[in-house]
Amino acid sequence: MAKLIKEINAEDYKNEVLAQPRAVVDFYSTECPPCEALAAKYEALSEIYGEDIPFLKIFRQGNRELATNLDIIGSPTVIFYENGKIVGDRLTGGIKRSDLMRNLDALLTENEKASNHAKIQKYETGTDVIVLGGGPAGLTAGIYLTQAHVKTILVDTALPGGYVSTTHLVSNYPGFIEPQQGFMLSHYMSEQAKANGVEFRVAVEVNDVDLENKTVTIDGVETIKAKKIVIATGSRPKPLGLPGEKEYGGNGISYCATCDAKYFQDKEVVVIGGGNSAIEEALFISKFVKKLTIVHQFDNFQANKVAQEKLKSLDNVEILLEHEPREFKKYGTMDMGVVVEDLKSGERKELKTNGIFVFVGFLPNIEVFGETLGVDQWGYLTTNDEMETSIDGVYAVGDVKTKAYRQITTAVADGTIAAIAISKNM
Numbered sequence: 472m473a474k475l476i477k478e479i480n481a482e483d484y485k486n487e488v489l490a491q492p493r494a495v496v497d498f499y500s501t502e503c504p505p506c507e508a509l510a511a512k513y514e515a516l517s518e519i520y521g522e523d524i525p526f527l528k529i530f531r532q533g534n535r536e537l538a539t540n541l542d543i544i545g546s547p548t549v550i551f552y553e554n555g556k557i558v559g560d561r562l563t564g565g566i567k568r569s570d571l572m573r574n575l576d577a578l579l580t581e582n583e584k585a586s587n588h589a590k591i592q593k594y595e596t597g598t599d600v601i602v603l604g605g606g607p608a609g610l611t612a613g614i615y616l617t618q619a620h621v622k623t624i625l626v627d628t629a630l631p632g633g634y635v636s637t638t639h640l641v642s643n644y645p646g647f648i649e650p651q652q653g654f655m656l657s658h659y660m661s662e663q664a665k666a667n668g669v670e671f672r673v674a675v676e677v678n679d680v681d682l683e684n685k686t687v688t689i690d691g692v693e694t695i696k697a698k699k700i701v702i703a704t705g706s707r708p709k710p711l712g713l714p715g716e717k718e719y720g721g722n723g724i725s726y727c728a729t730c731d732a733k734y735f736q737d738k739e740v741v742v743i744g745g746g747n748s749a750i751e752e753a754l755f756i757s758k759f760v761k762k763l764t765i766v767h768q769f770d771n772f773q774a775n776k777v778a779q780e781k782l783k784s785l786d787n788v789e790i791l792l793e794h795e796p797r798e799f800k801k802y803g804t805m806d807m808g809v810v811v812e813d814l815k816s817g818e819r820k821e822l823k824t825n826g827i828f829v830f831v832g833f834l835p836n837i838e839v840f841g842e843t844l845g846v847d848q849w850g851y852l853t854t855n856d857e858m859e860t861s862i863d864g865v866y867a868v869g870d871v872k873t874k875a876y877r878q879i880t881t882a883v884a885d886g887t888i889a890a891i892a893i894s895k896n897m
């Protein structure tokens with residue numbers, strides 16, 4: 472542990488935390504990947520801020536009573552204190568350096584802040600390959616590259632795992648007889664990558680990507696220079712762009728059934744969409760809710776027939792075809808409205824509901840690359856058979872690239888192909 476970080480226990484809490492003018496405490500656990508991701512950032516920041524603010528660590532499982540009294544339910548949880556009072560944000564999960572710095576700065580005077588910021592030193596790290604994105608595609612590329620002795624740094628703006636980590640159950644990934652919890656499957660993949668020697672930079676901010684010069688700058692301090700770059704940044708749900716969507720996104724409107732269906736036990740929801748993911752997700756949500764209304768613009772669904780039939784057979788599901796949403800409204804917690812238009816008659820009506828789920832497709836995560844790469848008509852990156860993009864030495868794998876089917880197996884296959892192609896030419 473860094474010299475300016477002190478490990479304490481519950482009995483020291485009063486003196487070491489509450490009696491101090493200011494302090495920061497990391498409540499951590501063992502066998503906790505987000506705690507590991509935080510550790511390097513906490514250590515680096517202790518060297519900058521540690522003379523002004525005591526940096527403390529408390530082992531959560533060994534100090535359960537204190538953690539429970541402080542309502543700590545996840546590891547890591549970082550709490551900031553001023554004169555014995557909790558202040559600032561309570562940070563948890565994939566904690567970013569910028570969030571830590573913002574809260575630490577808030578504890579300092581302007582002079583102290585300036586002198587601490589003056590201590591920040593930028594540095595460069597060399598590697599063979601940078602993999603951008605730690606979903607199944609990026610993790611597989613990392614596993615194959617490191618097994619071929621190609622030094623690899625994997626950068627992710629979130630914790631590793633990608634979509635798999637938020638998928639409830641995965642039943643179609645070969646090698647497992649029983650359906651696997653998505654969280655566990657992605658955990659196995661990232662632990663395998665780590666065990667093979669992939670270096671992780673996760674829950675970071677990606678400030679700049681220079682594909683021509685193969686450099687990536689993260690958290691404003693580290694510039695990683697490589698010989699090749701693999702883009703594995705996946706895609707994200709497409710918004711509808713309707714009034715009310717931005718305001719109530721994450722606050723009444725959800726894009727993730729696995730994350731949010733549980734909050735609608737015995738409630739009513741509206742699902743927008745009619746493709747594979749809308750039907751699959753609606754099937755999942757239907758297990759929780761009293762009533763689900765699915766709204767789709769066409770006169771039939773574009774999803775696989777088995778899933779469609781299953782959804783149609785459910786008593787708690789109502790289907791509203793040839794209707795389009797026009798506006799989202801919110802009246803209170805779990806009190807929402809969707810204005811829908813009948814596309815045949817042009818008539819509008821409002822569906823009152825407790826929550827809204829939107830599943831109308833995806834957009835590739837490529838904004839950070841500017842307009843430098845070749846894309847298909849939907850904006851996905853184009854590659855040759857070896858996953859090479861329009862820029863020499865830059866590869867694209869997984870959901871971010873043009874392809875017919877976006878699945879874990881196809882992402883894993885892309886990662887494999889790119890890594891073998893790269894390792895043969897290093």
Ligand SMILES: Cc1cc2nc3c(=O)[nH]c(=O)nc-3n(C[C@H](O)[C@H](O)[C@H](O)COP(=O)(O)OP(=O)(O)OC[C@H]3O[C@@H](n4cnc5c(N)ncnc54)[C@H](O)[C@@H]3O)c2cc1C
Pocket residue numbers: 603604605606607608609626627628629630631632633634635638640641642643644677703704705706728836839868869870871877878879880882
């Ligand atoms: C709800 C849902 C359920 C699904 N269920 C299944 C299923 O049961 N079986 C199946 O085979 N497939 C399923 N899929 C599809 C599957 O999850 C994807 O095809 C697969 O995850 C794609 O992997 P990927 O590595 O390309 O991208 P992702 O899994 O999306 O990972 C991309 C990673 O890149 C990171 N990232 C994004 N932008 C940046 C950036 N600028 N810099 C660095 N990192 C960045 C993200 O944080 C993320 O970790 C499901 C998808 C969804 C949405």
